[in-house]
Amino acid sequence: MQIDIIETTSLGDRSYLVSDAGVGVVVDPQRDIDRVQALAAERGVAISHVVETHVHNDYVTGGLELARVTGAAYVVPAGDTVSYDRVPASDGDVLVAGQMRLQVLHTPGHTHHHVSYALADAQGAVQAVFTGGSMLYGATGRTDLLGAEHTDTLTHAQFHSVRRLVQELPAGTAVFPSHGFGSFCAATPTSGTSSTVGEQAKVNPALTQDEQAFVDQLIAGLGAYPAYYAHMGPINAAGPDPVDLSTPRAVDAAELATRLEAGEWVVDLRARTAFAAGHLPGALNFELSNNFLTYLGWLYDWDAPLTLIGESEQQVADARRELVRIGVDRLAGAAVGSPEELAAGRELGSYPVTDFAGLAAQLADHDDTVVLDARRDDERAAGGVRGSIHIPIHELSGRIEEVPGGDVWVYCGSGYRASIAASILARAGRRPVLVDGGYGDPDTGSAAVGLHTESVSV
Known part of the structure; x- marks a missing residue:
């Protein structure tokens, strides 16, 4: 049995491919499923199940499309209302994937219907648990994404969910959360990149504090989170469209000038010092790095025309891939070249x-x-x-x-x-x-x- 981690550092999230005897199970996949497909091909496995720990609030899932193109069963928590066919995951259910067994554990807190999946081998020995936004490394998932009226109830539920995992699973069980690597879905800062149930029993606030102290501390630590989160749950419940990673329509200098003059969203992807040294007046600078997606998604006027300016076709393609992960699919276009080439004779802006x-x-x-x-x-x-x-x-x-x-x-x-x-x-x-x-x-x-x-x- 092998567990591969698929990192999405720009969102602070992880997806997983579990492989055993030619069968694969995918947990919480991101929208750009080609990464999962390539890894499954490399491992020589057929994907039998795609499982979600919850309806995600920080990214658009690739689960529905991955299940469709592979013929896998698509498993989503039973309590969530969705607009597509799925295998409902209820507490106590056991999913059979070749020689693997995944037991569903209802672990509310991050959402009301959140579940974790305890993975056992053919002999019934528990090897790992996929905890989504429940037990994280030294923390838990935040509990305020469904609205302030739910926060207190969900925070108390989170406390009991994490304790349930410790009570029911062996101390040596490897813990694999989906959040907690820079994601705003973590309630408080996380620590480390791997852990076990036994290790978490010693360090996780839900396991080292009494219930009210945990609740008070978690709620006090809940700060602002990206505005685009408001769109993710509804998209995931309705069923995302198939991913589109095609090259955006080319925009020439004249059209670019028109868009800038109209005050549209024109985003320059270059490094911040390069942008400061010379840029098209009216453009905004979101340097293409690990922070790009979080802050463009946070500030972007949802559904407004968005045009990208890149130094190369690859830079634009990389930005496109990032944006589809949060459902920004319909780009108005992209321009490639230096500011001088794209200025069409206009004076460039700059600042120190x-x-x-x-x-x-x-x-x-x-x-x-x-x-x-x-x-x-x-x-x-x-x-x-x-x-x-x-x-x-x-x-x-x-x-x-x-x-x-x-x-x-x-x-x-x-x-x-x-x-x-x-x-x-x-x-x-x-x-x-x-x-x-x-x-x-x-x-x-x-x-x-x-x-x-x-x-x-x-």
């Missing part, structure tokens, strides 16, 4: 880039400098540059009038969100200065140059 040492020097000479902190509330509560304005990146477009005129020095926890904020400010006619670096970096961040404060009112 500095670091925290540069910001410190600026503040030493000019105490009236406008500094914008684009981090989340929970990050701000732990410290910030004294005198800075705090507007989380996901609120900036709606609160831009709160930012004073003139130069605006903008920072975040890594430089990534600051680069998005800088492009938003530039688009609005402001004069940003990008502080490229992490606020908490010990060598180059705020503390290293004396800008760190221990706490800031939010």
Whole structure:
């Protein structure tokens, strides 16, 4: 028996392929199923079952399509209302896949109908448990995605679900969650990349605290999550369309200019320093990296025309793959080339880039400098540059009038969100200065140059 991990680092999620004697089971697959199909072919297995631990709120599933193209049984929790045929998974059910057995365990908390799957071999020995958004590594899945009115009930349920897993499964059982590797579906920060039920019994808050302490701590740790989550559950319940990874329609310089002048979403995928050095006025900068999908999905006006600007066809294709994972399927087009090639004679925009040492020097000479902190509330509560304005990146477009005129020095926890904020400010006619670096970096961040404060009112 072999368990392969399929990482989707841009979402902080994992999918799994379990293989044994030519039979494969897939757990919580992402939308771009070609990765799973290639791995199954490499392992020489036929996929008999595609199983979901829950109706996902942070990505569009590939489960329905994967089951359709492979002829596999599609297994979804019985309590969830969906618009397609599925094998309903109820507590106590046992799925037979060749010599493998998967027992369904109802583990509510992340959602009401969430299930986990305990995997046993032909001799009946439990080898692993796929926990979705229930037991994570040193944490649990968040419990507020179905609405505030459900949070308390689900948090209490999460406590008991994690304890059930420990009570019913052997201590040596390997734990394989779907969330918790940077996903906003984790209620609190996770730790590690592998674990067992026995290890979690020693470190997981649901297993080391009493129920009310766990509930209070988890709810207190629930911060903001990406706005696109609101669309994922309904798409997954209705049944996603087949994935489309085709090349977007080519957009020439003239059409690009028209879209920019109309104020449409035109996203430049280049590195933030390259964008700052020269870009098409009105374009927004979402550097194609691990943070791209989270923040574009968070800020994007859902269903608005979206045009990509890439340095190469491959960069556009990579962005396309990322976007389909959250259901952004219908791109208005894409342009490939340098800013100079795409400007069609128009003057390029630019703004300065500095670091925290540069910001410190600026503040030493000019105490009236406008500094914008684009981090989340929970990050701000732990410290910030004294005198800075705090507007989380996901609120900036709606609160831009709160930012004073003139130069605006903008920072975040890594430089990534600051680069998005800088492009938003530039688009609005402001004069940003990008502080490229992490606020908490010990060598180059705020503390290293004396800008760190221990706490800031939010």
